[in-house]
Amino acid sequence: MIGLYVHIPFCDGKCPYCDFYSINAKTDKKEEYVRAVLNEMNMRKSYGLADTLYFGGGTPTLLKPSQIEKIIKYAVENYGLSYKNEITVESNPNTLTDKKLFELKKIGVNRLSVGVQSGREAELQALGRNHSLDQVMKVIERAKYEGFDNISVDIIIGAPGQTSKNIYDTLAFVESLNVQHCSFYQLKIEPKTAFGLNPPKNIAGEDEIADIYLTVVRQLKKIGFLQYEISNFAKKSKECVHNLKYWNRDEYIGFGPSAHSFVDGVRYFHDRNINEYIDDVMKVKQEKVLDADFEWIMLRLRLVDGVSIADLKKRGFWNDDFKLKVKRLQYAKYVEWKDDRIFLTPTGMMVQNAILLSLFK
Numbered sequence: 001m002i003g004l005y006v007h008i009p010f011c012d013g014k015c016p017y018c019d020f021y022s023i024n025a026k027t028d029k030k031e032e033y034v035r036a037v038l039n040e041m042n043m044r045k046s047y048g049l050a051d052t053l054y055f056g057g058g059t060p061t062l063l064k065p066s067q068i069e070k071i072i073k074y075a076v077e078n079y080g081l082s083y084k085n086e087i088t089v090e091s092n093p094n095t096l097t098d099k100k101l102f103e104l105k106k107i108g109v110n111r112l113s114v115g116v117q118s119g120r121e122a123e124l125q126a127l128g129r130n131h132s133l134d135q136v137m138k139v140i141e142r143a144k145y146e147g148f149d150n151i152s153v154d155i156i157i158g159a160p161g162q163t164s165k166n167i168y169d170t171l172a173f174v175e176s177l178n179v180q181h182c183s184f185y186q187l188k189i190e191p192k193t194a195f196g197l198n199p200p201k202n203i204a205g206e207d208e209i210a211d212i213y214l215t216v217v218r219q220l221k222k223i224g225f226l227q228y229e230i231s232n233f234a235k236k237s238k239e240c241v242h243n244l245k246y247w248n249r250d251e252y253i254g255f256g257p258s259a260h261s262f263v264d265g266v267r268y269f270h271d272r273n274i275n276e277y278i279d280d281v282m283k284v285k286q287e288k289v290l291d292a293d294f295e296w297i298m299l300r301l302r303l304v305d306g307v308s309i310a311d312l313k314k315r316g317f318w319n320d321d322f323k324l325k326v327k328r329l330q331y332a333k334y335v336e337w338k339d340d341r342i343f344l345t346p347t348g349m350m351v352q353n354a355i356l357l358s359l360f361k
């Protein structure tokens, strides 16, 4: 089964750290854009049956629910998607009015991903966010009232002003929201963003970021979140089924500008340009092909359950030299080896690239 990703490239403004592709939501192109996405979905419907649908952004909740509904219905009618499958919509808290939450639930959205970013007002301001903590609490409460029982929040590790001490405030805030899933992304300073051009001065250094990350992993475990990927934590059985497809090298189709796809062993993507996309929805570029086995291990090591020795043998990695390297990494506490499985420790996850290099050089 494949995953469907639909990119919704509209935002109220541009957050100073964000490099995801979006244009100003005041555009009059939304209706035309939805038609283009439906057009692409029509062209690619022979690719297979889907069991997840994920609206990412941008800010998908800046579309009208009726526009989102058209895409969901199309996936149900043409890709065999069921309303019981995971249907996620990313959102910015300030777009989630009571009415919108009611309508999103009604049209079949069953998983909400909310961009909370921090549990400290000062950090929200430094991140240029247009919502308060109070607003987040009200929105999450209302979402639960409307029947959402699969809610995720995004938090940024390394936000300006965040320290290994005050991260506990953000963790307490996340705990108080009592949601099913959270993603803690380490702030990446992207060159073409406002932060890239003018980096904030009060960002924690590498060692402190490592402390913050390890605190997050430890504390989330205490409050019932199981880590299943470098940046992702879920209550029991609430892992994101769609995102797991990326790390398991399962197939997915990405619709819309900047969206990536992986079908029949080929990776391709759309350019970051809504006008070009509307003009020709089938225009894509192929990505550089990595060795499939190497790509597999690279992706699998992001997951907390890592790789099995049986799979390593099947793919021809397991020999005396590889085993010795694993033992060294285990001794340095970057890797754990339990029964038939090898996986990264939280410390290892922070230096995943270096570990891959040491295993394959």
Ligand SMILES: C[S@@+](CC[C@H](N)C(=O)[O-])C[C@H]1O[C@@H](n2cnc3c(N)ncnc32)[C@H](O)[C@@H]1O
Residues within 6 Å of the ligand: 017, 018, 019, 020, 056, 057, 058, 059, 060, 090, 091, 092, 093, 114, 115, 116, 117, 154, 155, 156, 185, 186, 187, 188, 189, 190
């Ligand atoms: C594509 S955004 C969509 C969320 C929604 N538009 C919002 O802002 O509330 C998904 C998430 O990516 C994360 N993100 C965006 N830029 C980032 C960066 N430069 N470094 C780390 N995380 C980033 C944020 O946590 C954000 O919530």
Ligand code: SF4
Residues within 6 Å of the ligand: 010, 011, 012, 013, 014, 015, 018, 019, 020, 022, 057, 058, 059, 092, 115
């Ligand atoms: S973080 Fe969200 S709201 Fe801000 S620019 Fe990126 S996609 Fe848009």
